[in-house]
Amino acid sequence: MARAARARQDRQRSAAPRATGGRVTIHDVAQAANVSIGTVSRALNGRGGVHPETRRRVLATATELAYDPDRAARELSNRRSVAVALSVAHGYPRLTPFFVLFLQRFSDHLADSGLRVQDVPTGSDGLPERDADAFVLLGAHPDDPRIAHAERLGRPFVLVGHHPGVRCVAPDDEAGGRLAAEHLLRLGHESLLHVSAMPHSQAYADRARGFDEAVRAALQRSSALAVADDGTPLSGYRALRAHLEAGSCPTGIFAASDELASGCMTAAADLGVRVPSDVSIVGFDDLPEVGTRLTTIRQDIDALARETVTLLREALQGERIRSLRLPVSLVSRGTTAERR
Amino acid sequence: MARAARARQDRQRSAAPRATGGRVTIHDVAQAANVSIGTVSRALNGRGGVHPETRRRVLATATELAYDPDRAARELSNRRSVAVALSVAHGYPRLTPFFVLFLQRFSDHLADSGLRVQDVPTGSDGLPERDADAFVLLGAHPDDPRIAHAERLGRPFVLVGHHPGVRCVAPDDEAGGRLAAEHLLRLGHESLLHVSAMPHSQAYADRARGFDEAVRAALQRSSALAVADDGTPLSGYRALRAHLEAGSCPTGIFAASDELASGCMTAAADLGVRVPSDVSIVGFDDLPEVGTRLTTIRQDIDALARETVTLLREALQGERIRSLRLPVSLVSRGTTAERR
DNA sequence: CTGAAAGCGCTAACAC
DNA sequence: GTGTTAGCGCTTTCAG
Numbered sequence: 001m002a003r004a005a006r007a008r009q010d011r012q013r014s015a016a017p018r019a020t021g022g023r024v025t026i027h028d029v030a031q032a033a034n035v036s037i038g039t040v041s042r043a044l045n046g047r048g049g050v051h052p053e054t055r056r057r058v059l060a061t062a063t064e065l066a067y068d069p070d071r072a073a074r075e076l077s078n079r080r081s082v083a084v085a086l087s088v089a090h091g092y093p094r095l096t097p098f099f100v101l102f103l104q105r106f107s108d109h110l111a112d113s114g115l116r117v118q119d120v121p122t123g124s125d126g127l128p129e130r131d132a133d134a135f136v137l138l139g140a141h142p143d144d145p146r147i148a149h150a151e152r153l154g155r156p157f158v159l160v161g162h163h164p165g166v167r168c169v170a171p172d173d174e175a176g177g178r179l180a181a182e183h184l185l186r187l188g189h190e191s192l193l194h195v196s197a198m199p200h201s202q203a204y205a206d207r208a209r210g211f212d213e214a215v216r217a218a219l220q221r222s223s224a225l226a227v228a229d230d231g232t233p234l235s236g237y238r239a240l241r242a243h244l245e246a247g248s249c250p251t252g253i254f255a256a257s258d259e260l261a262s263g264c265m266t267a268a269a270d271l272g273v274r275v276p277s278d279v280s281i282v283g284f285d286d287l288p289e290v291g292t293r294l295t296t297i298r299q300d301i302d303a304l305a306r307e308t309v310t311l312l313r314e315a316l317q318g319e320r321i322r323s324l325r326l327p328v329s330l331v332s333r334g335t336t337a338e339r340r
Numbered sequence: 341m342a343r344a345a346r347a348r349q350d351r352q353r354s355a356a357p358r359a360t361g362g363r364v365t366i367h368d369v370a371q372a373a374n375v376s377i378g379t380v381s382r383a384l385n386g387r388g389g390v391h392p393e394t395r396r397r398v399l400a401t402a403t404e405l406a407y408d409p410d411r412a413a414r415e416l417s418n419r420r421s422v423a424v425a426l427s428v429a430h431g432y433p434r435l436t437p438f439f440v441l442f443l444q445r446f447s448d449h450l451a452d453s454g455l456r457v458q459d460v461p462t463g464s465d466g467l468p469e470r471d472a473d474a475f476v477l478l479g480a481h482p483d484d485p486r487i488a489h490a491e492r493l494g495r496p497f498v499l500v501g502h503h504p505g506v507r508c509v510a511p512d513d514e515a516g517g518r519l520a521a522e523h524l525l526r527l528g529h530e531s532l533l534h535v536s537a538m539p540h541s542q543a544y545a546d547r548a549r550g551f552d553e554a555v556r557a558a559l560q561r562s563s564a565l566a567v568a569d570d571g572t573p574l575s576g577y578r579a580l581r582a583h584l585e586a587g588s589c590p591t592g593i594f595a596a597s598d599e600l601a602s603g604c605m606t607a608a609a610d611l612g613v614r615v616p617s618d619v620s621i622v623g624f625d626d627l628p629e630v631g632t633r634l635t636t637i638r639q640d641i642d643a644l645a646r647e648t649v650t651l652l653r654e655a656l657q658g659e660r661i662r663s664l665r666l667p668v669s670l671v672s673r674g675t676t677a678e679r680r
Numbered sequence: 681c682t683g684a685a686a687g688c689g690c691t692a693a694c695a696c
Numbered sequence: 697g698t699g700t701t702a703g704c705g706c707t708t709t710c711a712g
Contacts, residue, residue, distance in 0.1 A: 025705060036683045041707055051681060073705030075412040076688045095437040095629050114706085234574040234603060238610070263574060270578070289435045365689060376699045381691060391697060413689030416704045454690085 024067045033061040044069070074114035082316060084110060085120035085132030087146060089139030092122075092201075096231065097259065097287050098301070099138070102160075105305035106136070113309060122146075134316060136160065136308060140170075140202040156315030158308055161202045162323065167315055169307045169324040171299040173203050176328040177210025179297055180254040180282045183330055185218050188339035189252030189280060192223035195239050195264055196256040197231045204231075207256050207284060224248060228260060233290070236263025244271050251279055251339050258283040258291030265294075265335070276337035286331055295336040299328045364407045373401040384409070414454035422656060424450060425460035425472030427486060429479030432462075432541075436571065437599065437627050438641070439478070442500075445645035446476070453649060462486075474656060476500065476648060480510075480542040496655030498648055501542045502663065507655055509647045509664040513543050516637040516668040517550025520594040520622045523635070523670055525558050528679035529592030529620060532563035535579050535604055536596040537571045544571075547596050547624060564588060568600060573630070576603025584611050591619055591679050598623040598631030605634075605675070616677035626671055635676040639668045 030037040035054060043050045043058040050058075061067075086106070088094055107117045123129045126145045135150050140161025147166060150157040159168035184192060192215060196208050208225075215223045226243045228235035236255060243250075244267065255261035261283030268275050275281055283291050286298035307324050314322065370377045375394060383390045383398040390398075401407075426446070428434055447457050463469045466485045475490050480501025487506060490497040499508035524532060532555060536548050548565075555563045566583045568575035576595060583590075584607065595601035601623030608615050615621055616635075623631050626638035647664050654662065 023705090026707095027705080037706080038684075038708080039682060042682090045707080047708090049681060054681080070416070070705050072412045072415040073688090074707080076410070076416050076690090076704090077706040077708085078688085093629055095440060095627075097435040100435060100440050232573065234572075234577055234606060237574055237577070238606070266574060266578070287435075289433055363689090366691095367689080377690080378692085378700070379698055382698090385691080387692090389697060394697080410689050413704090414691080416688090416706090417690040417692085418704085 023070070024065050026067070026069070029058065029062050029065055029067050032065060033058045069112070071111045071114065075111065075116065078114035082115055082133045083118050084115055084134045084136065084312065085118050085128055085130065086136050087120050087122055087128040087138065089137075089141055089144070089146075090122045090124060090126045092139035093230070097290060098257070098285060101287070101301050102138070102305055105302045106308060109306050109309040110312075113313060115309075115312075131155075134312060136312060140168075141200050142202070156312070156318075158311045158315060160304070160308060162325070165321070167311050167321045167323060169304065169311055169326065170203070171304060171326045171328050173206035173328075174210035176284060176297040176299070177207040177212070177254070178214040179210075179328065179330045180207075180284070181211045181214035181218070183282060183295070183332070183336065184252035184254065184280060185215070187252070187280060187336060189250075190219060190339075191250045192219075192252045192254070193226060193240075193243065193248070193250035194223050194254050194256070195226045195228060195236055195243075195260050197228040197235060197260060199227060204256050211254050223254075224250060228263075231257050231259055233259050233263035233266070236260030237267045238263075240264045240267040241271065244268075244273065249273075249279075252336075253279060253281045255281060255283050258285045258287045258294055258296055261294055261296070261335075262290045276335050277340065280336035280339075282330075282336060293333055293335065295333045296331050297328050298331045300326060363410070364405050366407070366409070369398065369402050369405055369407050372405060373398045409452070411451045411454065415451065415456065418454035422455055422473045423458050424455055424474045424476065424652065425458050425468055425470065426476050427460050427462055427468040427478065429477075429481055429484070429486070430462045430464060430466045432479040433570070437630060438597070438625060441627070441641050442478070442645055445642045446648060449646050449649040450652075453653060455649075455652075471495075474652060476652060480508075481540045482542070496652070496658075498651045498655060500644070500648060502665070505661070507651050507661045507663060509644065509651055509666065510543070511639040511644060511666045511668050513546035513668075514550035516624060516639070517547040517552070517594070518554040519550075519637055519668065519670045520547075520624070521551045521554035521558070523622060523672070523676065524592035524594065524620060525554070527592070527620060527676060529590075530559060530679075531590045531592065532559075533566060533580075533583065533588070533590035533593045534563050534596070535566045535568060535576055535583075535593060535600050537568040537575060537600060539567060544596050551594050563594075564590060568603075571597050571599055573599050573603035573606070576600030577607045578603075580604045580607040581611065584608075584613065589613075589619075592676075593619060593621045595621060595623050598625045598627045598634055598636055601634050601636065601675075602630050616675050617680065620676035620679075622676060633673055633675065635673045636671050637668050638671045640666060 026037045026040050030040045040058050043055040110117055120128045120130050127149050135155055135157035137146050137159045140159055159166050161170050162168050194211055196204050198204050212222055226239040228239035253264055255264050261281055264281055273279055283294040283296035286296045303326055366377045366380050370380045380398050383395040450457055460468045460470050467489050475495055475497035477486050477499045480499055499506050501510050502508050534551055536544050538544050552562055566579040568579035593604055595604050601621055604621055608619060613619055623634040623636035626636045643666055
């Protein structure tokens with residue numbers, strides 16, 4: 001018997017803990033659950049052919065031991081050479097907080113599954129410039145040419161957004177807009193303004209629709225609308241400033257993102273309008289650095305990234321198409337108050 | 341002989357290419373250079389004990405074959421359990437384009453070396469909240485408590501910035517400021533404004549100093565200064581707008597970052613000041629999305645990240661302290677012109 | 681349904 | 697100075 005094999009054997013047999021530098025490995029789980037590492041792997045990855053009771057036991061011990069599979073090992077072993085392309089819609093900025101946060105989480109979860117991202121630029125024709133084994137489409141918009149493109153290529157893909165008959169996942173933007181409206185209305189605000197941007201973007205459009213429907217249901221009329229050049233704080237600032245300088249004085253503002261909202265906050269301050277006593281402001285996203293003090297609609301970016309990876313793995317394994325809509329919720333902080 | 345061993349042997353002996361899915365591995369290089377994989381590894385990693393001629397040959401074949409070491413394998417094999425902590429100075433934003441770009445490049449290069457980052461938050465005392473095997477200190481500022489802290493801990497560390505007697509790397513911010521001044525002066529501008537932010541930050545301070553020194557040398561007086569609240573476009577916008585509305589009318593502006601510069605561009609446009617015919621604007625960084633049309637001082641973020649990793653590895657191996665200052669250069673685009 | 685072991689690409693310790 | 701090989705943690709045949 002080769003020395004290596006014996007060493008491994010010893011490890012599995014002996015009660016002494018392995019010297020893995022504190023890290024819990026698949027061997028530890030196997031030993032604790034009294035099965036082989038192969039079984040642990042199968043159980044954990046949902047591969048068929050494991051007795052339900054065994055699977056349960058393995059899963060339980062894994063949780064108990066706080067087992068966290070090593071991504072390098074997984075990647076090395078998988079080596080299924082799946083190149084996952086992350087495609088961002090043409091003209092969509094990539095250095096925005098939301099995108100950065102999503103990308104970080106997404107690569108993390110992907111790496112945990114032993115897969116690797118490949119950031120693929122979108123050409124001016126709106127299509128990904130390189131082929132890949134699988135696609136993740138970000139920045140969905142109506143008549144997105146990338147969907148047909150991925151289907152034509154016959155590649156598995158996941159759309160972050162929504163589209164009939166396609167594997168997709170997205171936050172419930174429409175419900176978020178509704179939540180914002182209801183919150184503002186409940187506080188007695190009737191002079192409402194919606195600050196938005198990039199109307200062709202599915203996310204912004206959905207948020208606006210949800211907000212508008214709720215407002216119309218309550219007040220029998222639409223709110224005012226200010227469309228910023230893009231989603232940055234500066235654009236939000238300029239949009240609100242122009243609106244206020246034109247003489248309007250809303251008491252409730254729903255900004256379609258925290259970034260826009262943060263620009264609105266500054267504009268209000270610069271024009272001597274106090275928040276929340278003069279005007280209430282609701283944002284969207286609940287981003288770490290920009291929206292920390294805002295009343296906002298929270299969406300779970302980490303969950304979004306995680307589910308994207310799940311759907312992607314399902315796609316890779318040829319499973320049935322499934323779509324997800326992730327819940328959002330209102331986080332009430334200091335930027336909204338009752339109408340005076 | 342175990343089957344695995346034989347298979348490996350066969351691979352090395354036979355002329356047939358390995359079925360590695362197209363990927364060039366260390367085996368391919370070894371075979372082509374007529375040495376063993378061990379020697380290839382040593383040669384490539386600069387470990388001593390390789391004949392100069394052999395090393396040369398290995399390096400050459402590696403380049404020729406476009407060999408790109410697999411990071412997962414490297415990481416798995418290394419497993420030196422080095423936890424590299426990336427520490428950002430307290431109060432320093434992490435969602436800024438510069439930081440995001442640096443972080444991406446840095447993790448990439450680190451992963452290529454088989455190391456792994458661990459993003460460590462900085463407490464309100466200005467110190468990293470967790471211990472680690474090595475530190476990278478970002479956002480250097482005078483009297484940075486983290487330097488003494490890392491030294492006290494006896495941990496190897498690299499400062500992105502500069503400090504006597506410490507392993508550090510930074511772009512030549514001062515030279516960049518000088519370059520901006522000289523460019524503006526050469527175009528005939530004498531009514532100058534410097535838009536800066538966060539004066540305690542080493543980078544901003546150095547850029548300001550370089551600019552000021554060059555201006556004083558030429559005009560025997562300092563330029564005007566506008567300090568923005570932070571480094572964002574919105575802050576740059578407000579700073580310049582306030583300055584212009586107060587009655588000043590500079591013909592040459594040096595913004596300490598592309599983000600600030602982009603805000604300045606918008607402010608100028610909003611106030612009917614044309615760029616570059618009425619005013620010339622120079623930025624700093626040459627960031628992909630924000631500074632694409634700006635005349636700016638270019639710094640190489642990828643090189644900065646790469647050298648940081650190099651210094652870190654040197655630190656880990658206990659080599660002599662060495663410090664780097666990376667060159668910057670002027671990129672002339674459409675936002676500067678001769679004074680009318 | 682489960683265990684054993686090959687092998688992913690690489691580094692380092694050990695032989696010669 | 698160079699070759700050989702154990703082993704990093706995991707997935708996946710292949711036997712039973």
